[in-house]
Amino acid sequence: DQGARAVGRGGAYAVGAADLTALHYNPRKLASLRGTRVLYSHNLFFHETSFQRATLSDAWGDDAGTEFGLARDRSNLFGLGAFGVVSSDFGLKNWTFALGAYGPSAIGKHDYTDYGPQSFMLTKMEVVVIYYSLAVAWQLPEKFGVGVTLQYVDMPRMNYALVADSTPTTTLEPLPDDASTQLITDLQMKDRFGMTALLGLWYRPHPRVELGAGGRLIPVSMNAKGGVNTDKT
Numbered sequence: 001d002q003g004a005r006a007v008g009r010g011g012a013y014a015v016g017a018a019d020l021t022a023l024h025y026n027p028r029k030l031a032s033l034r035g036t037r038v039l040y041s042h043n044l045f046f047h048e049t050s051f052q053r054a055t056l057s058d059a060w061g062d063d064a065g066t067e068f069g070l071a072r073d074r075s076n077l078f079g080l081g082a083f084g085v086v087s088s089d090f091g092l093k094n095w096t097f098a099l100g101a102y103g104p105s106a107i108g109k110h111d112y113t114d115y116g117p118q119s120f121m122l123t124k125m126e127v128v129v130i131y132y133s134l135a136v137a138w139q140l141p142e143k144f145g146v147g148v149t150l151q152y153v154d155m156p157r158m159n160y161a162l163v164a165d166s167t168p169t170t171t172l173e174p175l176p177d178d179a180s181t182q183l184i185t186d187l188q189m190k191d192r193f194g195m196t197a198l199l200g201l202w203y204r205p206h207p208r209v210e211l212g213a214g215g216r217l218i219p220v221s222m223n224a225k226g227g228v229n230t231d232k233t
Helices: 004-008 027-032 056-063
Strands: 036-046 077-088 095-102 107-110 122-138 146-165 182-206 208-216 225-229
Touching: 027 095, 027 122, 027 146, 027 182, 027 208, 077 122, 122 182
Parallel strands: none
Antiparallel strands: 036 077, 077 095, 095 122, 107 122, 122 146, 146 182, 182 208, 182 225
16 A cells, blocks of 8 residues: 555545545545645565475476475565655645656565576566656535546566576476576566556535545556567577
8 A cells, every 4th residue: 555544544545545645545635635735655665575386296207206495585675665746726725736656556576596496487577667647636625526646657667587498399397407498588678658547536425424435447558568688599
């Protein structure tokens, strides 16, 4: 989740959004935030991820019974969890406008040993996604309101590497082997243009009852393109 308050509420923030993370949870709630405001929030992810590959079964012939060591992710810190927003009502009674940028609250980097037990699935991953956001919100004070966040989605980097066999074969080798025809394929892709939008609603049918809803109105659709590098020629 984005922001300390929303994390503390388990992400239940469509009605109670009381800071500029409303840009993400329910843009209508921006209209309740009067004046000019600035918010900067930052998540640092410390994680330890490991991969335990199962012992090879009898179906693998001479390699049956091979056991594998624990593969550990060597990238334990992901520090790109930034969330920044500035908003203003520009002196208007029922309107608020906001401009911000943030990325998905997720871990975007992994780094495993080359030709380790996990290498047919993953050796490295590095993904950066940024939502550049423009929001507008309107309210009928204490009664009803609506807000929209338009987002330009930028994916400047999507790298993904794993071990593959460089020769056409019908025989699958179950063991990673850097001295064989296997090689690390490193896909390096990007998509610098995507569009999406969030919609938020709020309604007070009774002085003691508030209803709110927020969600992504247009799905994020990216078409990454790029090239591939290998560790062998």
